[in-house]
Structures are given as C-alpha cells and as structure tokens.
Amino acid sequence: MDTSEPKSLSARQAGLKACTICGALYAIDHQRACDRCGARVLSRRRHSVQRAWAFLFVGILAYIPANVFPIMLTRSITGDTSDTILSGVMVLIESESYGVALIIFVASICIPVAKFVIIAGLALSLHFDWDMSEHTRHRLHKLTEFIGRWSMIDVFVVAVLAALIQLGAILTILPGPGINAFALSVVFTMLAASALDPRLLWDTDNHVR
Amino acid sequence: MSASSERAPANARVERAANLSARVSLAWLLPLGAVLFAGWVLWQSYIQRGPLVEISFDKAGGVIAGETRVRRNDVDVGRVESVMLADDLDSVVVSVRLDPQVASYLDDDTRFWIVNARINTTEISGLSTLLSGSYIEVDWDDVPGERQYEFVGLTEPPLTTRGTPGLRLTLNADEAGYIYVGSPVFLRQIEVGRVERRRLNEDATQVLFDIFIEAPHHRNVYPDTRFYGVSGVEGKIGSDGASVRVESIAALFTGGIAFENPPEVTSAEPVTVTGSKYKLFDSRTEARESLFDGEDDHQYRLIAQFKGSVKGLRRDAPIEYNGIVVGKVRSVSVSLPQTAAESSTATVVLQFQPRRLGLVDATQEDWHATVNTFVESGLRVQLATGNLLTGSLIVKLVTKPELDGESIDFSAEPYPSVPVIASNVEAVTADVETLIKNLSELPLDSMVTAATQVLEETRQLLASPDVAQLPAQLASSMSSLADATASLPAMVQSLTQTSDNANDVLEGLSPDSEIYIELSAAARELRVAAKSIAAFAELLEENPNAILTGR
Numbered sequence: 001m002d003t004s005e006p007k008s009l010s011a012r013q014a015g016l017k018a019c020t021i022c023g024a025l026y027a028i029d030h031q032r033a034c035d036r037c038g039a040r041v042l043s044r045r046r047h048s049v050q051r052a053w054a055f056l057f058v059g060i061l062a063y064i065p066a067n068v069f070p071i072m073l074t075r076s077i078t079g080d081t082s083d084t085i086l087s088g089v090m091v092l093i094e095s096e097s098y099g100v101a102l103i104i105f106v107a108s109i110c111i112p113v114a115k116f117v118i119i120a121g122l123a124l125s126l127h128f129d130w131d132m133s134e135h136t137r138h139r140l141h142k143l144t145e146f147i148g149r150w151s152m153i154d155v156f157v158v159a160v161l162a163a164l165i166q167l168g169a170i171l172t173i174l175p176g177p178g179i180n181a182f183a184l185s186v187v188f189t190m191l192a193a194s195a196l197d198p199r200l201l202w203d204t205d206n207h208v209r
Numbered sequence: 210m211s212a213s214s215e216r217a218p219a220n221a222r223v224e225r226a227a228n229l230s231a232r233v234s235l236a237w238l239l240p241l242g243a244v245l246f247a248g249w250v251l252w253q254s255y256i257q258r259g260p261l262v263e264i265s266f267d268k269a270g271g272v273i274a275g276e277t278r279v280r281r282n283d284v285d286v287g288r289v290e291s292v293m294l295a296d297d298l299d300s301v302v303v304s305v306r307l308d309p310q311v312a313s314y315l316d317d318d319t320r321f322w323i324v325n326a327r328i329n330t331t332e333i334s335g336l337s338t339l340l341s342g343s344y345i346e347v348d349w350d351d352v353p354g355e356r357q358y359e360f361v362g363l364t365e366p367p368l369t370t371r372g373t374p375g376l377r378l379t380l381n382a383d384e385a386g387y388i389y390v391g392s393p394v395f396l397r398q399i400e401v402g403r404v405e406r407r408r409l410n411e412d413a414t415q416v417l418f419d420i421f422i423e424a425p426h427h428r429n430v431y432p433d434t435r436f437y438g439v440s441g442v443e444g445k446i447g448s449d450g451a452s453v454r455v456e457s458i459a460a461l462f463t464g465g466i467a468f469e470n471p472p473e474v475t476s477a478e479p480v481t482v483t484g485s486k487y488k489l490f491d492s493r494t495e496a497r498e499s500l501f502d503g504e505d506d507h508q509y510r511l512i513a514q515f516k517g518s519v520k521g522l523r524r525d526a527p528i529e530y531n532g533i534v535v536g537k538v539r540s541v542s543v544s545l546p547q548t549a550a551e552s553s554t555a556t557v558v559l560q561f562q563p564r565r566l567g568l569v570d571a572t573q574e575d576w577h578a579t580v581n582t583f584v585e586s587g588l589r590v591q592l593a594t595g596n597l598l599t600g601s602l603i604v605k606l607v608t609k610p611e612l613d614g615e616s617i618d619f620s621a622e623p624y625p626s627v628p629v630i631a632s633n634v635e636a637v638t639a640d641v642e643t644l645i646k647n648l649s650e651l652p653l654d655s656m657v658t659a660a661t662q663v664l665e666e667t668r669q670l671l672a673s674p675d676v677a678q679l680p681a682q683l684a685s686s687m688s689s690l691a692d693a694t695a696s697l698p699a700m701v702q703s704l705t706q707t708s709d710n711a712n713d714v715l716e717g718l719s720p721d722s723e724i725y726i727e728l729s730a731a732a733r734e735l736r737v738a739a740k741s742i743a744a745f746a747e748l749l750e751e752n753p754n755a756i757l758t759g760r
Contacts, residue, residue, distance in 0.1 A: 047234030054236035058243045065247075078340050081276075195236070 010199070017043035048197035049123050055192035056119050059185045063112060066182035072158050073174040082176055085109065085154065107153040108182065115151070115189045118144045119196065126200055137201040144193040151186040155179055259287065259309040264321045264345070266362040269301040271325060271343035279305050279321075279345045286311050286347065303362070305345065316354025321347050322363040334366075365390070367405060369421045375402065376427030376480070380418040380436050380466065381410070382489035387440035387464030394420050395439065395467040401426035404466065418489060420466060428479045429470065436468045436489050437496035454493070467493070508573035509561045510539060510624045511580065511617075513590040513604070519543075519555040521602040522592065528559055529593075530606040536561035538604060558624065559590070559604060577625060581617045586610065589630040 011018050011025070018025050019034040019041045026034075026041055034041050070082035083091060085108050092101035118140050125132050158179045165173040269292050271277070279287035287307035295302045307315070325343045326335045338344065348367065369375070382388075385407060394402035402422035410417050422430060442455050455461065466489065490496035519541060528536035539558040546553050563571045568579060580588075587610040595603035609630065618626040748755055 047236065050234035051236035054234065054240050057240035061240065061243050061247060078342075 012043050012199075017041055044199055045195075045197040048195060048200055049126055051195040052119060052123050052192045055188045055195055056116065056123070059112075059188035059192060060116055062181045062185035062188060063116075064181075066178050066185050069178035069181065070176035071154065071178035071182060072161065073176050075172040075174065077170055084178060085182070104154065104157070107150055111147050111151050112185060112189065115144050115148060115193065119189065119192050122196060122201070134201060138198065141193070141196065141198055141201060145190075148186070148190045148193055151189070152183070155183045155186070257309055259307040260312045260315060260356075260358060261290065262305050262307060262315060262358050262360060264303045264305060264360045264362045265295055265300045266303060266323060267300055267364055269303055270323060271338070272301075272303055272323060272345065273342070277342065277344055279307060279347050280324075281311070281347050281349075289345065303345070307347075311347075311349075312356070313353040314349040314351070315356055315358070316349070316352075317357055318352070318354060319347065319349040319357070319360060320363055320367060321345055321360055322366045324366065327366075369403065369405065369423075373421075374424035374427075376422045376424075376430060377405070377483045378420050378422065378430065378480075379484055379486050380420060380489040381415045381486065382418065382438070382491075383415060385416045386438050386491070388418060388438055388466060389464060393465045394422060395465055396422075396426055396429055396469070398467075399426075401429075418466070430468070430480045430485075431470055431478075432480060434468050434470050434480070434487065435496040436466055436487050437493050438464065438489060438491055439467045439493075440464045469493075469496070471497075507624075509536075509563055509571075509576055511559045511561065512621060512624045512626050513557045513559060513629050514621075514626055515555045515557065515592060515629055517552050517555075519557065519592065519602065521595075521600045522555075522557065522604070523601065526595065526601065526603050528561065528604045528606065530566070533565065535565040535606070557604065559627070577617065577619070580625075580627070583608075584627060585614065585616050587612050588627075590627050591630050 012028065015028050016025050017028050017030065019037060019039055021039040022034060022037040024034055024036045024041075028043055030041060032041075033039060067085055070084050070087075072083050072088065074081045074083070085104070089101050089105050089109075092098075092104065122137060122140055122144075124130070125137065158173075158175050161173045162175050165171055266272075272289055272292050274289055274291045277289040278285045279289070285308075287305050289303055290306050291304045293302055293304075294300075305321075322345070323343055324335045324338055324346050326339045335343075345362075346366065388404055388407065390404055390407055392404040393400045394404065402420055404418050404420050406417075406419035408417050408419075409415070442453055442461070522538065522541055524538055524540055526538040527534045528538065537560055539560040541555060541557050543553050543555050561576075563576055563579075566579075568576065571579070587608050589607055589609055589612060591605045591607050592602050593605045595601045607630070612630065615628045617628075
C-alpha cells in the first residue's frame with residue numbers, strides 16, 4: 001500500500017485514455033469511437049488477462065498433437081515414412097546436419113515452450129502482483145511478440161517442401177496432421193500474447209512503486 | 210488484485226468486479242471447445258480403434274514396428290504396432306492393429322504371412338518388397354466367425370486365398386516324385402489348379418498333396434476321378450508302336466498332377482467336400498488301368514487255394530474275366546501240408562472290383578450271393594500264364610458249365626474260398642509229360658526190321674529182267690524221232706510257195722488302181738512340202754530374226 005508518487009504518470013491516472021491505433025487522446029469518460037480513425041477507444045481492454053489465459057490454454061492444448069502426430073509424410077519408392085517434430089530433429093542429428101537440427105529444435109520446441117512460459121508468467125505476475133520492474137515485464141512482452149512469428153518456420157518448411165517435392169511415385173512430401181496442430185498452437189500463442197494489454201503491465205508497476 | 214481494487218475505486222478493476230457475467234470473458238469458450246473437441250477425437254479414435262491381434266512367426270524378416278503394413282489384396286488393413294520375442298525366445302510375436310471394419314472376419318480361418326521377395330524354381334514373387342520393405346498379408350474367408358485375437362503366422366505364403374472359389378483335395382502317393390508346392394494341376398492339359406502343400410502323413414508311409422482346383426473346373430471332380438502325376442515325359446512302347454506324351458513344357462521342369470474321369474461315370478454327382486481323399490497314380494497308364502476305387506475294400510475279397518506251385522504269381526497280378534481285369538491279387542501265401550508227401554496249398558487273396566462286373570454299390574451280401582450263383586453254374590478260378598517271357602502268372606475266371614454243383618466255401622478264413630481248377634500251366638506240363646511218355650513207348654525194334662525189309666525188296670526189283678529190257682525200248686523211240694525230222698524239207702517248200710503267192714497279190718497294185726493314184730498324189734504333196742521347208746530353213750539361216758519379225 002505504498003502511496004508515494006509514481007515515477008511516471010499513466011494516461012489513466014491523468015484521467016485520459018488514448019486510441020491505441022492513432023494515438024489520439026480523449027477524456028476517460030469518452031464513450032464514442034475514435035474521432036480520428038474510428039477505432040474503439042478503451043482505457044484498458046476488458047478481460048485482457050482472462051483472454052490471454054484462454055488463448056494460451058488452447059495453444060498449449062494444440063501443441064500436444066503437434067508433437068504426437070507426424071508433421072510430414074514422405075512417400076517414396078522405398079516406402080512411406082512419417083516424421084514428428086522430434087523424430088525429424090533426431091533424423092537431422094543422425095545425418096549430422098547439426099545446424100538445421102538446431103534451428104528446427106529451437107523454432108519448434110524452445111520458442112513455443114518459452115512463449116508459453118513467458119505469457120503464463122506475465123499473466124501470473126499480473127494476477128498476484130509479483131514484484132517485477134515495469135521494464136522487465138515490458139521486455140518480456142516485447143520478446144514474446146517478436147519471437148512468436150519465428151515459430152512458424154516449421155510450418156513454412158513443411159509447406160515449401162510439400163509444394164516443391166511432388167515427383168509422383170518417386171518422391172512426394174505431404175504435410176502431416178501434426179503441422180496443422182502446430183500452426184494452430186503458434187496462432188493461439190500469438191493471440192494470447194496480443195490479448196495481454198500492455199497497459200496493465202505498468203498499472204501494477206505503478207501501484208507497486 | 211484486491212489491494213488494487215481497494216486502492217482505486219474508479220479504475221478498471223471495479224468495472225471487472227461489477228457482476229459475474231461481466232467478470233468472465235467469452236474467450237474461455239475457445240479452450241472449452243478445444244477440450245471438448247480433443248475429447249471427442251480421443252473418444253472417436255478409441256471406440257473406432259480396430260482390434261489388436263498377436264501373430265507369432267518363426268522369423269520376423271523385415272517387419273518393423275509402426276511401419277510395416279498389413280495388407281489384403283494390396284490394400285492396407287492394419288499396421289504393426291510392436292515386434293518382440295515370444296516368452297520362449299523361439300518365435301516372434303507381432304502385434305498388429307487392424308482396421309475396425311475387418312474385425313468381424315478374424316476367425317480361425319484367418320491366415321497371416323510375411324511377404325518377402327521369393328525367388329526359387331517354382332516362383333518369383335514379391336519383388337516389390339525389395340524396395341518397399343516386406344509387409345504382412347492377411348487372408349480370410351467372407352464368413353464372419355468366432356473372434357480370435359491370437360494367430361500363428363504361416364511360414365510359406367498360401368498359393369490361393371480363402372475366398373477363391375474352387376475345391377481343395379488331398380491326394381496320397383507312395384513317393385513325392387517331381388511334384389512340388391506350386392506344381393500345376395491339369396485337366397486335359399489345361400492348368401486348372403495348383404499343389405498347395407506337400408507333406409508326409411503321420412506315420413510317414415505316404416506323401417500327401419493338398420491341391421486346389423479352381424472354379425469352375427472343380428465340378429469335373431467326381432468320386433471316380435483319377436489323379437496321376439505328370440513328371441515330364443511319359444513314353445510307351447507297345448504293339449501299336451512307340452508314343453511319347455508330354456503334359457506340359459512347364460511340367461517338364463516342375464512336375465505336375467493331371468486328372469481325368471473314366472468315361473463310364475459321368476452321370477455321378479461332382480465332389481464338393483473339401484479335403485476329399487484320392488490316390489495319386491504314377492502315370493496316366495497306371496491310372497487308367499487302375500482299380501483304385503475300393504482297392505482296400507475287404508468286403509469284396511475272396512480267396513483261392515491252389516495246390517502245388519504258384520511260382521510267378523505276385524501281388525497286384527490282375528484277375529481277368531473274359532479278358533477284362535476285374536480285380537487283382539492282394540497277397541499270396543503258402544501253408545505247409547500235414548505231411549511231406551502232400552503238396553502244399555497256396556492261398557491267394559483276391560481283391561475284386563464288383564463295379565467292373567457291373568455291380569454298382571453292391572453290399573457284401575449281394576456280392577457273395579452273386580459270386581455264389583456264378584460258381585454254382587460253373588465259374589472257377591484258374592491260374593494262367595500272363596507273360597511267356599517272364600513266366601508271370603495271372604488269375605483267370607473261367608466258366609466250365611460241366612463243373613456245376615460246387616459252391617463257395619464261406620467258412621474259409623480269412624475270406625470265403627472260391628473253388629479252383631487246375632491251371633493251364635499245369636495242363637500244358639501234363640501234355641508234355643504224356644508226349645514224352647508216348648515217345649518212350651514207341652516200338653522202335655519192329656520199325657527197324659520193317660525198314661530193312663523195304664531196302665531188300667528194292668534191291669530185288671532192280672535185279673529183275675524187266676529192268677534189263679529198258680535200254681532197247683529207248684533206242685526204238687529214238688528212231689521214230691529221226692523219221693519225223695526227215696519230213697521237215699517238204700514243209701519248208703510249202704512255206705516258200707505261200708510267200709510267193711503273197712508277192713503276187715502285192716504286184717497286183719497296178720498304176721490304174723485307185724490306191725496307186727492316191728499314193729502318187731500324196732507323194733507329190735510331200736515333195737512340195739519338203740521344198741517349202743527347205744526354203745524356210747534357208748530364210749532362217751540368212752535372217753534368224755524372221756521367226757520373230759516375219760519376212
């Protein structure tokens with residue numbers, strides 16, 4: 001219950017709210033859409049944390065089949081093989097393509113898991129008012145938004161291979177069911193990251209100080 | 210959170226706390242839906258999961274857990290889930306998850322085998338598995354049966370699948386010959402089936418062949434159908450010349466089985482019972498001459514007891530009736546006589562074939578009654594020479610109406626005894642003996658005396674006066690001949706005269722006569738013709754082209 005003056009002043013504390021699209025400032029009781037760009041003007045998005053949790057939950061759920069089911073089916077004259085994410089990484093390691101193996105492993109295992117952890121951490125920190133600097137929160141939030149797009153590298157690899165390698169009976173690569181689940185997982189973690197209203201991050205920060 | 214809401218009653222936290230519906234975001238419907246969907250997928254995949262069956266194989270060549278497919282007619286119907294050694298470490302247990310729609314056919318008719326590339330003398334198959342890896346083939350009939358989850362895999366792929374219409378039979382033979390698994394089965398030299406299996410029977414006294422005959426040819430199999438091996442070439446040299454028969458070129462290398470029906474049984478019903486047993490004959494000839502039906506039927510057996518030697522009579526010697534084979538000798542045995550003075554008795558067991566005598570489906574009583582009737586009217590059993598060179602004997606049924614009154618001895622053991630008469634062989638021997646005896650009784654002394662007398666009389670004849678007068682008579686004959694010769698010149702003269710007369714006639718052709726004039730005219734024309742020919746010849750000499758171009 002520290003009542004000391006905060007280091008910085010938020011728009012809300014100043015009785016104002018800003019349009020997040022064009023930056024126009026309005027009084028906090030402004031009820032209409034943004035006069036300049038027509039977007040909704042909200043001081044804080046409603047249910048921001050709840051929505052982040054919901055999306056995160058779907059993302060984690062989709063991540064399970066993404067790892068269990070094969071993401072790529074290779075059909076060749078020597079027979080059919082199917083690879084899950086991890087088995088593909090193992091194949092790459094066995095064939096001594098360590099660089100590619102590392103990229104795939106980081107993009108499809110490390111990054112998604114890191115995003116889950118970060119988003120969950122941010123949401124928890126908001127919920128329990130963890131003692132965390134506003135910069136730390138903000139950096140973590142920026143990080144999830146930045147690395148989120150790289151998770152799609154796996155989806156792109158499969159899409160490009162499936163499009164390019166269509167040699168009929170000799171060699172054909174088809175996307176497996178796992179890659180759909182993986183793409184869903186990535187999409188929902190990105191939604192979760194964006195559902196988290198960044199303005200909440202400094203609300204609590206201000207309060208803690 | 211509670212702290213912050215207390216701190217700033219005007220801020221967003223108060224708005225969120227307004228009521229329950231405002232406090233809970235609609236976004237939660239999304240994970241709820243996701244959970245429900247995942248649960249539904251799991252439930253579906255669980256209830257739609259096919260049965261898991263365990264198949265034990267001797268060896269799991271090329272079977273990979275998670276990859277190897279189970280196929281039926283080249284369509285995937287399942288996948289291998291795990292491959293592990295059985296508890297006894299002697300075999301391999303392959304767990305297979307099958308598609309749910311095939312589950313109802315998993316009864317004891319289901320067979321599994323591993324398809325690998327096979328290259329041997331009778332087949333080349335499964336070459337595609339060299340690249341794609343082996344798979345497990347499954348076969349079942351289309352009749353759902355009692356569900357079964359544990360199977361023993363076949364080591365060899367079956368040659369025909371269960372659903373193939375046709376007939377499976379078992380043939381037995383003394384030796385396997387050149388017939389292998391996969392050898393063809395022929396009907397009139399058309400391939401209509403295959404040998405599926407070849408094995409020994411339980412006590413290893415016979416070779417059993419399981420064969421499959423495809424529809425519709427299986428309707429040609431009758432209870433009397435004869436099967437015989439066709440191992441390449443069958444040659445025959447007989448009184449009508451030599452013949453060579455080749456069933457099929459393929460059979461030259463792989464051997465095969467052929468079957469045919471005897472002409473007289475075409476009216477019978479075709480065999481439909483799977484696994485019916487037949488005898489496999491060595492050759493077509495043997496099959497045709499065979500008496501296979503009821504060969505071991507004890508009820509048609511009789512014995513004949515011959516006195517004296519039966520040298521040359523062997524097992525399988527034919528029993529002939531009016532030249533037709535109606536049975537064969539089953540065994541020949543000898544019982545010692547009571548005393549050495551008596552001759553021994555040979556007991557010959559005769560296996561009859563009543564069908565050959567026109568008795569169809571005769572019971573033992575019918576058979577005995579019929580034979581007894583014949584015997585009472587003079588039917589007898591006799592030994593006869595079958596082959597003069599080898600001295601082999603055959604058994605003949607002969608009818609001697611003068612010998613009626615005797616009947617079958619039904620008390621004889623082991624089978625009823627038919628009365629016999631002395632064999633031809635014995636009769637011939639007896640004749641020769643008689644001849645020699647007669648020869649020895651000839652009156653040689655008196656014959657010599659008579660011959661001497663004949664010679665003496667001849668000598669006396671020559672010495673008689675009549676014989677001495679013969680030369681004088683010859684001389685008179687000669688003089689008559691000389692007289693005849695003397696009249697010849699007169700004959701010559703008369704011939705000359707005849708000739709002269711003829712000349713006169715020819716001279717009578719005067720120049721005025723018609724013939725003369727015509728002859729002269731003809732002669733003139735000939736001359737003219739000759740001249741023309743000469744001119745033509747000259748022309749040709751000067752200008753040979755004239756013959757082509759004209760003058």
